[in-house]
Amino acid sequence: MNTNPRLTIGTLSERTEVNIETIRYYERIGILPTPPRSAGGHRLYAKEHTQRLVFIRRSRQLGFSLDQVRELLGLSSGRRMTCARVKNITEQHIADIRRRVKDLKRLERVLSDLTSQCRGDEMGECPILDALTRP
Amino acid sequence: MNTNPRLTIGTLSERTEVNIETIRYYERIGILPTPPRSAGGHRLYAKEHTQRLVFIRRSRQLGFSLDQVRELLGLSSGRRMTCARVKNITEQHIADIRRRVKDLKRLERVLSDLTSQCRGDEMGECPILDALTRP
DNA sequence: TCAGACCCTGGAGCGACTACGGATATAAGC
DNA sequence: GCTTATATCCGTAGTCGCTCCAGGGTCTGA
Numbered sequence: 001m002n003t004n005p006r007l008t009i010g011t012l013s014e015r016t017e018v019n020i021e022t023i024r025y026y027e028r029i030g031i032l033p034t035p036p037r038s039a040g041g042h043r044l045y046a047k048e049h050t051q052r053l054v055f056i057r058r059s060r061q062l063g064f065s066l067d068q069v070r071e072l073l074g075l076s077s078g079r080r081m082t083c084a085r086v087k088n089i090t091e092q093h094i095a096d097i098r099r100r101v102k103d104l105k106r107l108e109r110v111l112s113d114l115t116s117q118c119r120g121d122e123m124g125e126c127p128i129l130d131a132l133t134r135p
Numbered sequence: 136m137n138t139n140p141r142l143t144i145g146t147l148s149e150r151t152e153v154n155i156e157t158i159r160y161y162e163r164i165g166i167l168p169t170p171p172r173s174a175g176g177h178r179l180y181a182k183e184h185t186q187r188l189v190f191i192r193r194s195r196q197l198g199f200s201l202d203q204v205r206e207l208l209g210l211s212s213g214r215r216m217t218c219a220r221v222k223n224i225t226e227q228h229i230a231d232i233r234r235r236v237k238d239l240k241r242l243e244r245v246l247s248d249l250t251s252q253c254r255g256d257e258m259g260e261c262p263i264l265d266a267l268t269r270p
Numbered sequence: 271t272c273a274g275a276c277c278c279t280g281g282a283g284c285g286a287c288t289a290c291g292g293a294t295a296t297a298a299g300c
Numbered sequence: 301g302c303t304t305a306t307a308t309c310c311g312t313a314g315t316c317g318c319t320c321c322a323g324g325g326t327c328t329g330a
Binding site: 051054055058059062063072081082083084086087088090091093094097098100101104105107108110111112114115118119120121122123124125126128129131132133 | 186189190193194197198207216217218219221222223225226228229232233235236239240242243245246247249250253254255256257258259260261263264266267268
Protein backbone atom coordinates (compact mmCIF):
# COMPACT_ATOMS: atom_id res chain seq x y z
CA MET A 1 0.00 0.00 0.00
CA ASN A 2 0.99 3.57 -0.70
CA THR A 3 0.99 5.75 2.39
CA ASN A 4 2.26 8.65 0.32
CA PRO A 5 -0.16 9.17 -2.48
CA ARG A 6 -0.34 12.40 -4.37
CA LEU A 7 -2.63 14.84 -2.66
CA THR A 8 -5.35 16.90 -4.25
CA ILE A 9 -5.37 20.56 -3.40
CA GLY A 10 -8.27 20.05 -0.99
CA THR A 11 -6.42 17.43 0.99
CA LEU A 12 -3.24 19.49 1.03
CA SER A 13 -5.28 22.41 2.23
CA GLU A 14 -6.73 20.39 5.11
CA ARG A 15 -3.40 18.92 6.17
CA THR A 16 -1.50 22.18 6.12
CA GLU A 17 -4.37 24.40 7.18
CA VAL A 18 -3.72 26.69 4.27
CA ASN A 19 -6.70 27.91 2.26
CA ILE A 20 -7.08 26.42 -1.22
CA GLU A 21 -7.16 29.84 -2.82
CA THR A 22 -4.01 30.75 -0.95
CA ILE A 23 -2.23 27.65 -2.23
CA ARG A 24 -3.06 28.58 -5.80
CA TYR A 25 -2.00 32.13 -5.06
CA TYR A 26 1.39 30.92 -3.77
CA GLU A 27 1.85 28.94 -6.95
CA ARG A 28 0.95 31.95 -9.07
CA ILE A 29 3.51 34.17 -7.38
CA GLY A 30 6.14 31.49 -7.68
CA ILE A 31 6.72 30.69 -4.03
CA LEU A 32 5.31 27.16 -4.31
CA PRO A 33 6.44 25.07 -7.28
CA THR A 34 3.87 24.04 -9.88
CA PRO A 35 2.80 20.48 -9.18
CA PRO A 36 2.09 17.80 -11.78
CA ARG A 37 -1.50 17.43 -12.92
CA SER A 38 -3.98 14.62 -13.33
CA ALA A 39 -5.27 13.72 -16.79
CA GLY A 40 -8.17 16.08 -16.14
CA GLY A 41 -5.97 18.95 -15.01
CA HIS A 42 -6.23 18.68 -11.22
CA ARG A 43 -3.11 19.48 -9.22
CA LEU A 44 -1.43 16.51 -7.54
CA TYR A 45 0.93 17.35 -4.71
CA ALA A 46 3.83 15.34 -3.34
CA LYS A 47 5.63 15.42 -0.01
CA GLU A 48 7.97 18.26 -0.94
CA HIS A 49 5.04 20.52 -1.62
CA THR A 50 3.60 19.81 1.78
CA GLN A 51 6.94 20.55 3.39
CA ARG A 52 7.40 23.80 1.59
CA LEU A 53 3.86 24.91 2.28
CA VAL A 54 4.29 24.22 5.98
CA PHE A 55 7.51 26.23 5.91
CA ILE A 56 5.68 29.13 4.31
CA ARG A 57 2.77 28.90 6.72
CA ARG A 58 5.01 28.92 9.76
CA SER A 59 7.04 31.80 8.44
CA ARG A 60 3.87 33.77 7.81
CA GLN A 61 2.62 32.95 11.30
CA LEU A 62 5.85 34.45 12.59
CA GLY A 63 5.04 37.58 10.66
CA PHE A 64 7.61 37.32 7.87
CA SER A 65 6.53 38.96 4.61
CA LEU A 66 6.30 36.80 1.52
CA ASP A 67 9.43 38.50 0.22
CA GLN A 68 11.24 37.48 3.38
CA VAL A 69 9.87 33.96 3.02
CA ARG A 70 11.15 33.91 -0.52
CA GLU A 71 14.56 34.82 0.74
CA LEU A 72 14.47 32.31 3.58
CA LEU A 73 13.64 29.70 0.99
CA GLY A 74 16.68 30.73 -1.02
CA LEU A 75 14.54 31.72 -3.98
CA SER A 76 16.06 35.16 -4.36
CA SER A 77 19.71 36.15 -4.42
CA GLY A 78 22.46 33.60 -4.78
CA ARG A 79 20.76 30.40 -3.78
CA ARG A 80 21.85 28.83 -0.50
CA MET A 81 21.02 30.61 2.73
CA THR A 82 23.72 30.87 5.33
CA CYS A 83 22.75 30.73 8.95
CA ALA A 84 24.19 34.23 9.30
CA ARG A 85 21.85 35.58 6.66
CA VAL A 86 18.84 33.86 8.21
CA LYS A 87 19.70 35.31 11.58
CA ASN A 88 20.08 38.72 10.02
CA ILE A 89 16.68 38.60 8.35
CA THR A 90 15.10 37.47 11.60
CA GLU A 91 16.75 40.23 13.59
CA GLN A 92 15.54 42.86 11.16
CA HIS A 93 12.09 41.41 11.50
CA ILE A 94 12.29 41.55 15.28
CA ALA A 95 13.40 45.18 15.10
CA ASP A 96 10.44 45.94 12.91
CA ILE A 97 8.05 44.27 15.33
CA ARG A 98 9.50 46.25 18.22
CA ARG A 99 8.97 49.49 16.31
CA ARG A 100 5.38 48.56 15.67
CA VAL A 101 4.78 47.69 19.31
CA LYS A 102 6.25 51.01 20.36
CA ASP A 103 4.02 52.90 17.94
CA LEU A 104 0.91 51.04 19.01
CA LYS A 105 1.62 51.63 22.68
CA ARG A 106 2.04 55.33 22.09
CA LEU A 107 -1.32 55.32 20.30
CA GLU A 108 -2.92 53.39 23.09
CA ARG A 109 -1.69 55.89 25.65
CA VAL A 110 -3.06 58.84 23.73
CA LEU A 111 -6.40 57.17 23.16
CA SER A 112 -6.71 56.05 26.76
CA ASP A 113 -6.04 59.60 27.91
CA LEU A 114 -8.80 60.81 25.66
CA THR A 115 -11.37 58.27 26.79
CA SER A 116 -10.56 58.89 30.42
CA GLN A 117 -11.52 62.54 29.93
CA CYS A 118 -14.77 61.54 28.29
CA ARG A 119 -17.84 60.82 30.36
CA GLY A 120 -19.69 59.24 27.49
CA ASP A 121 -22.87 61.21 27.86
CA GLU A 122 -25.72 61.20 25.44
CA MET A 123 -25.29 64.90 24.78
CA GLY A 124 -23.06 67.91 25.04
CA GLU A 125 -19.38 68.31 24.45
CA CYS A 126 -17.14 65.38 23.66
CA PRO A 127 -13.48 65.76 24.60
CA ILE A 128 -12.51 63.20 21.97
CA LEU A 129 -14.23 65.00 19.12
CA ASP A 130 -12.83 68.24 20.49
CA ALA A 131 -9.30 66.93 20.35
CA LEU A 132 -9.81 65.87 16.76
CA THR A 133 -11.40 69.16 15.75
CA ARG A 134 -9.49 71.81 17.68
CA PRO A 135 -7.28 74.14 15.60
CA MET B 136 -7.32 92.02 2.20
CA ASN B 137 -8.65 88.54 2.27
CA THR B 138 -6.91 86.34 4.77
CA ASN B 139 -9.23 83.50 3.88
CA PRO B 140 -8.95 83.01 0.17
CA ARG B 141 -9.91 79.74 -1.45
CA LEU B 142 -7.00 77.35 -1.41
CA THR B 143 -5.76 75.29 -4.30
CA ILE B 144 -5.19 71.65 -3.61
CA GLY B 145 -1.44 72.16 -3.41
CA THR B 146 -1.76 74.80 -0.72
CA LEU B 147 -4.27 72.72 1.21
CA SER B 148 -1.89 69.81 0.97
CA GLU B 149 0.97 71.86 2.42
CA ARG B 150 -1.09 73.32 5.22
CA THR B 151 -2.63 70.07 6.35
CA GLU B 152 0.35 67.87 5.50
CA VAL B 153 -1.90 65.55 3.56
CA ASN B 154 -0.71 64.35 0.17
CA ILE B 155 -2.48 65.81 -2.86
CA GLU B 156 -3.36 62.36 -4.16
CA THR B 157 -4.75 61.47 -0.78
CA ILE B 158 -6.97 64.54 -0.76
CA ARG B 159 -8.41 63.59 -4.12
CA TYR B 160 -8.81 60.04 -2.86
CA TYR B 161 -10.77 61.24 0.18
CA GLU B 162 -13.03 63.18 -2.12
CA ARG B 163 -13.55 60.16 -4.34
CA ILE B 164 -14.57 57.95 -1.45
CA GLY B 165 -16.90 60.64 -0.14
CA ILE B 166 -15.18 61.44 3.12
CA LEU B 167 -14.25 64.96 2.06
CA PRO B 168 -16.93 67.02 0.31
CA THR B 169 -16.44 68.04 -3.30
CA PRO B 170 -15.21 71.61 -3.39
CA PRO B 171 -16.24 74.24 -5.91
CA ARG B 172 -14.02 74.62 -8.97
CA SER B 173 -12.36 77.47 -10.80
CA ALA B 174 -13.40 78.27 -14.36
CA GLY B 175 -10.63 75.98 -15.55
CA GLY B 176 -11.66 73.11 -13.31
CA HIS B 177 -9.19 73.49 -10.42
CA ARG B 178 -10.48 72.66 -6.95
CA LEU B 179 -10.87 75.62 -4.61
CA TYR B 180 -11.07 74.79 -0.92
CA ALA B 181 -12.57 76.80 1.90
CA LYS B 182 -12.05 76.75 5.65
CA GLU B 183 -14.45 73.91 6.31
CA HIS B 184 -12.49 71.63 4.01
CA THR B 185 -9.31 72.39 5.89
CA GLN B 186 -11.05 71.65 9.18
CA ARG B 187 -12.46 68.38 8.02
CA LEU B 188 -9.20 67.29 6.46
CA VAL B 189 -7.34 68.01 9.68
CA PHE B 190 -9.94 65.98 11.56
CA ILE B 191 -9.41 63.08 9.19
CA ARG B 192 -5.64 63.32 9.40
CA ARG B 193 -5.63 63.33 13.18
CA SER B 194 -8.03 60.42 13.34
CA ARG B 195 -5.85 58.45 10.95
CA GLN B 196 -2.77 59.29 13.01
CA LEU B 197 -4.60 57.82 15.98
CA GLY B 198 -5.06 54.66 13.95
CA PHE B 199 -8.78 54.89 13.23
CA SER B 200 -9.85 53.25 9.99
CA LEU B 201 -11.53 55.38 7.35
CA ASP B 202 -14.80 53.66 8.20
CA GLN B 203 -14.38 54.70 11.80
CA VAL B 204 -13.51 58.21 10.69
CA ARG B 205 -16.65 58.25 8.58
CA GLU B 206 -18.62 57.32 11.64
CA LEU B 207 -16.88 59.87 13.86
CA LEU B 208 -17.77 62.46 11.25
CA GLY B 209 -21.38 61.39 11.46
CA LEU B 210 -21.45 60.38 7.81
CA SER B 211 -22.87 56.95 8.42
CA SER B 212 -25.83 55.93 10.54
CA GLY B 213 -28.26 58.46 11.89
CA ARG B 214 -26.34 61.68 11.68
CA ARG B 215 -25.30 63.27 14.96
CA MET B 216 -22.71 61.53 17.08
CA THR B 217 -23.30 61.27 20.76
CA CYS B 218 -20.36 61.44 23.08
CA ALA B 219 -21.29 57.96 24.22
CA ARG B 220 -20.97 56.60 20.71
CA VAL B 221 -17.63 58.32 20.16
CA LYS B 222 -16.32 56.88 23.38
CA ASN B 223 -17.55 53.47 22.36
CA ILE B 224 -15.79 53.59 19.01
CA THR B 225 -12.61 54.74 20.67
CA GLU B 226 -12.74 51.99 23.27
CA GLN B 227 -13.20 49.35 20.61
CA HIS B 228 -10.23 50.80 18.81
CA ILE B 229 -8.15 50.67 21.98
CA ALA B 230 -9.14 47.05 22.51
CA ASP B 231 -8.05 46.27 18.97
CA ILE B 232 -4.70 47.96 19.51
CA ARG B 233 -4.15 45.98 22.70
CA ARG B 234 -4.84 42.75 20.86
CA ARG B 235 -2.34 43.68 18.21
CA VAL B 236 0.30 44.55 20.78
CA LYS B 237 -0.25 41.25 22.51
CA ASP B 238 0.10 39.34 19.24
CA LEU B 239 3.23 41.20 18.25
CA LYS B 240 4.84 40.63 21.63
CA ARG B 241 4.14 36.94 21.40
CA LEU B 242 5.79 36.92 18.00
CA GLU B 243 8.73 38.86 19.29
CA ARG B 244 9.26 36.37 22.08
CA VAL B 245 9.23 33.39 19.72
CA LEU B 246 11.56 35.07 17.27
CA SER B 247 13.95 36.19 20.00
CA ASP B 248 14.10 32.66 21.34
CA LEU B 249 14.97 31.42 17.89
CA THR B 250 17.73 33.95 17.26
CA SER B 251 19.23 33.34 20.65
CA GLN B 252 19.69 29.70 19.71
CA CYS B 253 21.34 30.69 16.45
CA ARG B 254 25.04 31.38 16.29
CA GLY B 255 24.81 32.95 12.87
CA ASP B 256 27.61 30.94 11.28
CA GLU B 257 28.45 30.96 7.63
CA MET B 258 27.68 27.28 7.34
CA GLY B 259 26.03 24.28 8.90
CA GLU B 260 22.70 23.89 10.63
CA CYS B 261 20.49 26.83 11.34
CA PRO B 262 18.08 26.48 14.26
CA ILE B 263 15.75 29.03 12.72
CA LEU B 264 15.44 27.22 9.41
CA ASP B 265 15.12 23.98 11.38
CA ALA B 266 12.19 25.30 13.33
CA LEU B 267 10.46 26.36 10.15
CA THR B 268 11.14 23.06 8.42
CA ARG B 269 10.73 20.41 11.11
CA PRO B 270 7.74 18.10 10.76
C1' DT C 271 3.51 86.01 -24.47
C1' DC C 272 5.37 82.38 -22.75
C1' DA C 273 8.01 79.43 -19.58
C1' DG C 274 7.35 76.88 -15.80
C1' DA C 275 4.74 75.56 -12.02
C1' DC C 276 0.59 73.79 -10.95
C1' DC C 277 -3.56 70.92 -11.59
C1' DC C 278 -6.73 67.66 -14.13
C1' DT C 279 -8.46 62.63 -15.14
C1' DG C 280 -8.39 57.75 -15.40
C1' DG C 281 -6.09 53.85 -14.44
C1' DA C 282 -2.65 50.77 -12.38
C1' DG C 283 0.06 49.05 -8.49
C1' DC C 284 1.12 47.67 -3.65
C1' DG C 285 0.56 43.05 -0.05
C1' DA C 286 -1.56 39.04 0.99
C1' DC C 287 -4.98 37.18 0.32
C1' DT C 288 -10.36 36.11 -0.45
C1' DA C 289 -14.49 35.54 -3.09
C1' DC C 290 -17.15 34.63 -7.10
C1' DG C 291 -19.12 32.35 -11.18
C1' DG C 292 -19.43 29.11 -14.64
C1' DA C 293 -17.32 25.13 -16.45
C1' DT C 294 -15.10 20.56 -15.95
C1' DA C 295 -13.37 16.30 -13.15
C1' DT C 296 -13.70 12.95 -10.04
C1' DA C 297 -15.87 9.96 -6.39
C1' DA C 298 -19.70 7.64 -4.32
C1' DG C 299 -23.92 5.37 -4.43
C1' DC C 300 -27.15 2.43 -6.79
C1' DG D 301 -23.08 1.99 -16.34
C1' DC D 302 -25.34 6.02 -14.71
C1' DT D 303 -26.47 9.63 -11.79
C1' DT D 304 -25.57 12.72 -8.49
C1' DA D 305 -22.70 15.13 -5.25
C1' DT D 306 -18.53 17.04 -4.29
C1' DA D 307 -14.03 18.82 -5.73
C1' DT D 308 -11.39 21.38 -8.67
C1' DC D 309 -10.44 24.32 -12.60
C1' DC D 310 -9.59 29.30 -14.38
C1' DG D 311 -9.89 34.21 -14.64
C1' DT D 312 -11.26 38.18 -12.63
C1' DA D 313 -12.40 41.44 -9.13
C1' DG D 314 -12.57 43.07 -4.47
C1' DT D 315 -10.31 44.33 0.10
C1' DC D 316 -7.58 48.82 2.60
C1' DG D 317 -5.39 53.17 2.22
C1' DC D 318 -3.15 55.12 -0.27
C1' DT D 319 0.64 56.32 -4.13
C1' DC D 320 2.29 56.96 -8.70
C1' DC D 321 1.97 57.58 -13.57
C1' DA D 322 1.03 59.50 -18.35
C1' DG D 323 -0.73 62.75 -21.10
C1' DG D 324 -3.01 66.43 -21.10
C1' DG D 325 -5.02 71.43 -19.53
C1' DT D 326 -4.63 75.83 -16.37
C1' DC D 327 -2.64 79.54 -14.02
C1' DT D 328 0.96 83.00 -12.69
C1' DG D 329 4.98 86.09 -12.83
C1' DA D 330 8.30 88.42 -15.68
